[in-house]
Amino acid sequence: MGVAALVATLVTLFGGVLRHDKVAIASSALPAAVVEQLQRGFATGDTAALVAGLQSELKADGGNAKAWGSLGLAYQQRTRETGDASYYGKAEGALRRALAIRPGDLVATAGLGQLALSRHRFREALRLGRRARSISPSTAGVYGVLGDAELELGQYRSAFRDFDRMASLKPGVSSYARVSYARELLGRSGGAVQAMQLAVSAAVGEREAGAWTHVQLGLLYLNTGRPKAAELQMRAALQLDPGYAFGLDGMAQTQVALGHAAAVRFEQAAVNRIPLPQYVGLLGDLYRVTGEQPQARQQYALIGAIEQLLAANGVRNDLDIALFDVDHGVRLQHALRLARQGYAYRPSIFGDDVLAWALERNGDCREAQHFSRLALRLGTRDAGKYFHRGMIERCLGNSAESKVWFSRALALNPHFSVLWAPVARRLA
Secondary structure, X not given: OOHHHHHHHHHHHHOOOEOOOOEOOOHHHOOHHHHHHHHHOOOOOOHHHHHHHHHHHHHHOOOOXXXXXXXXXXXXXXXXXXXXXXXXXXXXXXXXXXXXXXXXXXXXXXXXXXXXXXOOOHHHHHHHHHHXXXXXXXXXXHHHHXXXXXXXXXXXXXXXXXXXXXXXXXXXXXXXXXXXXXXXXXXXXXXXXXXXXXXXXXOOOOHHHHHHHHHHHHHHHHOOOOHHHHHHHHHHXXXXXXXXXXXXXXXXXXXXXXXXXXXXXXXXXXXXXXXXHHHHHHHHHHHHHOOOHHXXXXXXXXXXXXXXXXXXXOOOOHHHHHHHHHHOOOOHHHHHHHHHHHHHHOOOHHHHHHHHHHHHHOOOHHHHXXXXXXXXXXXXXXXXXXXXXXXXXXXXXXXXXHXXXXXXXXXXXXXXXXXXXXXXXXXX
């Protein structure tokens, strides 16, 4: 939805006129659809205008729990839109004000659960999700918070059960996407694509949700070696929103797989829009493999600053930092300590894999093999995990076994990593 359309919609909904100096929004009459959209993690239109309106109202009526809850959700959306993690603290403050006024408020409780997920505080998210479920066991969204937390804590059976419950209560973009991810984790790629196609269909008419679902479907295609199908989805996403950072990054990854130099241009655009560590890291890798070392070093240095800002705003990123450092041969012993530390709060197959890779790079290949087996225990088809297992087997002297894993990685996705896919091809 464009800004003009948003203004027209808000005028209709709120019976007021949006202006920069005074935004007329009565959150006591805030449509449930707007709150629901924010809970799903998608914009209702001009989120900055919505924030300004809610702030204006709360100056006049600081005891409005619904307005505080809505403001907390809107702040979280601003983080997603801008990459500015300082909104996390503002979101927490607003949501806790809502609970202070109205203990047991569902929107604020679930909102704090979503915030904990964003900060990678998964045990806190699980606790809040359970509290939200006790408040309203028939609300589909609380099962999304629960399932997301359970996934990251390695509680897969419970997570899948909660996703099924969510889908049965309210089929739609959020539940279809989670069902798709569950199937992907279980190695059911075809089923994952089918569920994400349902999510794409459910998002028709919604700009951000539509773009997001197209990107997700494109990544499923990309990760199973179908870059041309992925490109169609990325183009569809960018047609809906040409400046969508997630779509720009997805297109960059797709262009890498297609062997096109345009990858750098798309990834630079993604970084310019929202400098997330994974975007900056890929841009640095692209510069590195094309021999532009000063530009690569500049991007890599930026990642450290971004990670510090995230940590300062309550985000636990130990595993992500460890993965970057191990991939790039940086501070390997420190990276292993970070991987162990991160694994303690994120004992998922992602944590298993990062810890396995860090152990291998530090020469502890027997323990690495143990965690690599755990990382693959669900049957997930992931070229990166296959590659790591190949390197571990090679480290253990199992040459024939390592070649099997390298071949599996390349057969699934020949371009799984800018840095490491060439190594797999050389060793297979």
